[in-house]
Amino acid sequence: MKEQLHTIPVNEAFLSGDECPFCYLQRQAERSALRYVAGAGASYMEPEVRAATDETGFCPTHMKQLYDYGNTLGAALMLQTHYAGLIENFRKEVKHYELPPKKTLLPRKKQSSGEPWWQRLENQSKRCYICDKIHYNLDRYYATFYALLKEEEFRSRVTSSKGFCLRHFGELLEKAEDYLPNSQREWFLQNIFPMMEENLVRVKADLDWLIAKYDYRNASADWKNSRDALQRSMQKLEGLYPADPPHKAD
Numbered sequence: 001m002k003e004q005l006h007t008i009p010v011n012e013a014f015l016s017g018d019e020c021p022f023c024y025l026q027r028q029a030e031r032s033a034l035r036y037v038a039g040a041g042a043s044y045m046e047p048e049v050r051a052a053t054d055e056t057g058f059c060p061t062h063m064k065q066l067y068d069y070g071n072t073l074g075a076a077l078m079l080q081t082h083y084a085g086l087i088e089n090f091r092k093e094v095k096h097y098e099l100p101p102k103k104t105l106l107p108r109k110k111q112s113s114g115e116p117w118w119q120r121l122e123n124q125s126k127r128c129y130i131c132d133k134i135h136y137n138l139d140r141y142y143a144t145f146y147a148l149l150k151e152e153e154f155r156s157r158v159t160s161s162k163g164f165c166l167r168h169f170g171e172l173l174e175k176a177e178d179y180l181p182n183s184q185r186e187w188f189l190q191n192i193f194p195m196m197e198e199n200l201v202r203v204k205a206d207l208d209w210l211i212a213k214y215d216y217r218n219a220s221a222d223w224k225n226s227r228d229a230l231q232r233s234m235q236k237l238e239g240l241y242p243a244d245p246p247h248k249a250d
């Protein structure tokens, strides 16, 4: 079956004037995932959704967003069943746990070849139901981006956008391996990199002017585009919106 293309949101993102259209799409996907798990539809009461949240839990970022969202009972119920599984698992792990070998001056022999418990704990804390939903959606958006590149109008929309943040730029390059159409290889090479560079330089110049504005000699000078240069320059590097207030249930 042919995957559905998400042309409307992708086009919208490229017209948004955002520092990164994929940040814009990711924020939308994140909010809708949050609404889906903890919002009025109460998906957390559906057995398949609960089984999934029990299994993965939430990463630190989304745990915090879930807290801020404001559905205390919903979040507590999800954590309650997640805990039940964790405690059961914890008891199993304790039974099999072996201390690392005693410290000695001789070179240490590797103990068992299996994955240590701390590694499983570390992996568990990174797993996240909301991240999984976002990744799924973003993958569809990257596929749509590359499919749309065949259209002249979309290509000019891309070149007149503000480039991408480095995080999503990296993902875009990774996805090029799967989705870049053969007919657009040349265009990609000739347009995407200059556009990225130009926009990194622009954001850096905004940051420079923000700093210069702190010089008393520039106190009365125009802010130009630099008033929000700090948050935009953070977004360009890490793909986040540091100035966003917490997203709360409507």
Ligand SMILES: [Zn+2]
Binding pocket: 020, 021, 022, 023, 024, 164, 165, 166, 167, 168, 169, 239
């Ligand atoms: Zn981004």
Ligand SMILES: [Zn+2]
Binding pocket: 058, 059, 060, 061, 062, 127, 128, 129, 130, 131, 132
């Ligand atoms: Zn997450």
